[in-house]
Every structure is written in C-alpha cells, then in structure tokens.
Amino acid sequence: MSDNRVWSYSTVLMGSPVLLKLFSHDEALASRVFSLIKKYEDLFTVNRAQSQVMEINHAAGQQSVVVSRPVYELIKCAKAASMVRDSAFNLAIGPLVKLWRIGFKGDSVPGAQDIAARLRITRPQDVVLDDAAHSVFLTQPGMEIDLGAIAKGFIADRVRDYLHQQGVSDGLINLGGNVQTLGNPQGQWTIGVKKPFADADALVGSIEVANKSVVTSGTYERYFEQDGKRWHHILDPRSGYPLDNELDSVTIISADSLDGDIWTTLIFGLGVEKGCAALRQHEDIEAIFVTKNRDIILSSQRQFRFTQCDDSYHLID
Ligand code: ADP
Ligand code: MG
Ligand code: MG
Structure with a gap:
C-alpha cells in the first residue's frame, strides 16, 4: 500500500527553479525528466550562441x-x-x-x-x-525568433506526456511560472497565485486543480524602473513598448500549458474586459486577473476552486 507521500526533486533549468513532485521515491525517473527538459531547452534557447x-x-x-x-x-x-x-x-x-x-x-x-x-x-x-x-x-536580415513566452508551456506538456508514458498518473512539474499537474491521490493540487510586487512567497490566493496546467505571467517578474515608471518584460509587438494596462498578472487554467502560455500573453494585450469576452469563446481556458488596483477577477470557475488569501484584494467573480 502506498502512503501517498510526496517526493520532491528540484534543479535549475532555463534560468528558473524546476520542481518535480512524485508519489514514489524515484531518483532515476526525476533525472530522466530533467534530461528531457534540458534537451528541449538546448533546442529552443536564444540565450546562448548555439541552438x-x-x-x-x-x-x-x-x-x-x-x-x-x-x-x-x-x-x-x-x-x-x-x-x-x-x-x-x-x-x-x-x-x-x-x-x-x-x-x-x-x-x-x-x-x-x-x-x-x-x-x-x-x-x-x-x-x-x-x-x-x-x-x-x-525573410528579413536581423530578424530573430524568441520562444521565451511559450517554450516552458510546450516543455511542461512534454513532461506530463512522458510521465503518463512511464505509467505515472499522479505528479506535478513546476518550471517557474508554468505548473502542469497530473492527478493527486490525496485529491487536488493546491497552487499559489503570487501577490505582485511582494515577497516571493506572498500569495493573493490559491487554486485547487488536478490534470490541469496553471500558468502565471506577471509584470512583477522582470522589470526595471526609469523615469518613475516600471518597464516590464512583456512587450507590445504593436508599439514596441511594454504592454501597459490595468493588469499586474494573469493566471490561465487550461489542459495544456502551451495554451496557458499563449493566453497569458494574449490576455495581457487585451486587458480584463476584452480578455473575458475572448475567453467566452474558449470554455476550457479560464483566467484569473490580478489588477493594479487590487481586484482579483475570475473569468469563470469550472475547472478549479479559488481561495483568496489576502484581504487587501477584492475578489470579483
Ligand atoms: P516568463 O519569462 O516570466 O515566463 P512570459 O511567459 O510572459 O514570462 O514570457 C516573457 C518572455 O517572452 C520575454 O522575456 C520575451 O522573451 C518574450 N516576449 C516578450 N514579449 C512578447 C510578446 N509580445 N510575444 C511573444 N513573446 C514575448
Ligand atoms: Mg513563461
Ligand atoms: Mg507566458
């Protein structure tokens, strides 16, 4: 009989902490998973001379x-x-x-x-x-593909597929911003939604899911300050400047982490209102918006349960 104990394995890949959780003590499997991630990183990276x-x-x-x-x-x-x-x-x-x-x-x-x-x-x-x-x-000299907004999602999905192939039905992979969950024999996985511009472990809330991806993209993750303004790392391809609207972060809950990655960026471009409208056409993609004026807005709540953790925010659903 299994005692449902969780085993955690961690490393650093793609410039981020990587965490794998399993319900068995299997160092060899963890190292195969990490090799798989590294194999993809080596193909996709633009932060090195060769790939x-x-x-x-x-x-x-x-x-x-x-x-x-x-x-x-x-x-x-x-x-x-x-x-x-x-x-x-x-x-x-x-x-x-x-x-x-x-x-x-x-x-x-x-x-x-x-x-x-x-x-x-x-x-x-x-x-x-x-x-x-x-x-x-x-076709143009000087062009450069950058898969930085989408590679982690693709890789998180490949890790899920690999674990399934290996007969593993329960587990979790966190690639730093992209969490892909398999089942959990104790019920669901609890995933924190970070509080923007606060301590690394401060949360605005948490969600419970299983067999879903949870992707968060936030302006607080990478930015610099100049001229009294924060300039963050999600750029508007139409203006060439960082996307500027009411959002501090967007979390997407979906089956595939690839969709989560695409939608976090799309939603950053659309803002809350248009973002919610767009998601009405996509029942299986759900969003949690965290705004600069401390609203938490849920587009819907079909695939997860949300629990607020910070009273200074207003939950709107
Ligand atoms: P994180 O790096 O925290 O996972 P994202 O998933 O939002 O954040 O990806 C941001 C990265 O995606 C940037 O560092 C850059 O490499 C790339 N990027 C920035 N703006 C865009 C954009 N509008 N479309 C696609 N990729 C982008
Ligand atoms: Mg990302
Ligand atoms: Mg993204």
Whole structure:
C-alpha cells in the first residue's frame, strides 16, 4: 500500500527553479525528466550562441534552416498565435527583446527611433514555414525568433506526456511560472497565485486543480524602473513598448500549458474586459486577473476552486 507521500526533486533549468513532485521515491525517473527538459531547452534557447532556434536566427535574410520536429511544431504554433488579428503574441519579437534587455544588466528605455527600426523586423508573416521540408526562413536580415513566452508551456506538456508514458498518473512539474499537474491521490493540487510586487512567497490566493496546467505571467517578474515608471518584460509587438494596462498578472487554467502560455500573453494585450469576452469563446481556458488596483477577477470557475488569501484584494467573480 502506498502512503501517498510526496517526493520532491528540484534543479535549475532555463534560468528558473524546476520542481518535480512524485508519489514514489524515484531518483532515476526525476533525472530522466530533467534530461528531457534540458534537451528541449538546448533546442529552443536564444540565450546562448548555439541552438536550433539560433541557427534559424543566424540565417535570417539568407536562407531557410531545416529543424527537428519539436522545433518546427512549436514555431508553427507560435506563428499561428502571432497571426491572430491584433494579437499581442509575436514569435518574431526577438530584436525588441534584445534591444530592451529587460531583466539583464544595462537595461534602459531605448530611443524611439531604435524601437521603430526594430518594429520593422518583427513581423510574424516574415517567418516563412515549409511543412514538407520542416524548414524555417526569416525573410528579413536581423530578424530573430524568441520562444521565451511559450517554450516552458510546450516543455511542461512534454513532461506530463512522458510521465503518463512511464505509467505515472499522479505528479506535478513546476518550471517557474508554468505548473502542469497530473492527478493527486490525496485529491487536488493546491497552487499559489503570487501577490505582485511582494515577497516571493506572498500569495493573493490559491487554486485547487488536478490534470490541469496553471500558468502565471506577471509584470512583477522582470522589470526595471526609469523615469518613475516600471518597464516590464512583456512587450507590445504593436508599439514596441511594454504592454501597459490595468493588469499586474494573469493566471490561465487550461489542459495544456502551451495554451496557458499563449493566453497569458494574449490576455495581457487585451486587458480584463476584452480578455473575458475572448475567453467566452474558449470554455476550457479560464483566467484569473490580478489588477493594479487590487481586484482579483475570475473569468469563470469550472475547472478549479479559488481561495483568496489576502484581504487587501477584492475578489470579483
Ligand atoms: P516568463 O519569462 O516570466 O515566463 P512570459 O511567459 O510572459 O514570462 O514570457 C516573457 C518572455 O517572452 C520575454 O522575456 C520575451 O522573451 C518574450 N516576449 C516578450 N514579449 C512578447 C510578446 N509580445 N510575444 C511573444 N513573446 C514575448
Ligand atoms: Mg513563461
Ligand atoms: Mg507566458
């Protein structure tokens, strides 16, 4: 008989703490999971000189590059999300991300002319895909794909699939912002929703889920201050500046963490009202909005239960 004890395994990958929870003591499985994550990180990263995505970027304006199946599939999916009318998601945002350097040494507000110049080389339609060849061509010199907003979601889903393949039906993977849950023999998993701009372990609330992904994106995660303003790391591909609206964070509850990643960014672009309206067309995607004036707004509450933890916030549902 199992005693339902939770075993936790942790490491650091993709610049984030990674936490795996299992209901068995299985160091070997944990290390296979971490190797899997690292394998994908090595394909997708743009924070190192070499990766398959960097090969595509290095060949911008010159030639197409044949890539492996996961890279091609993720880029195809990221392009589709980018091509949605008025989408705030843009896989070709790389040149702007590099210009702003938000969260890295020497970050400061760039000049308007530099931003305008970079906007011209961040058009998702200039990412040309060839399904037959599995190749990607960036048609303009200087273009750069950046999968930073979506890679963790894709990888969290692959970890879930791998655990299922291994016969594991209960567990949790946290990639720092992306939590993907399997079952829990004790019931549900409790996942905290962070309090923006507070101590790392302060929460506005918690949710209970099983077999769902929980993704949070927040302006408090990476930013710098200049001219009395906070400049954070989620950029508006239409203006070239950080997305600025009433939101401090968005949490998406969905089956796939990939959808969670796409929707956190889309919702940041839409704001609360339009975001809620958009989600009415997507019953299985639910959002928790945390606003600057301390409202917590739930788009719906079908797949999870929310418990508020901080009285200085107002819960609206
Ligand atoms: P986190 O890094 O905390 O997981 P996100 O998932 O929101 O945060 O991803 C932010 C990252 O995505 C940025 O650091 C950048 O690499 C990239 N990015 C920034 N703005 C956009 C955008 N509008 N569309 C797609 N990717 C973006
Ligand atoms: Mg993320
Ligand atoms: Mg995201």
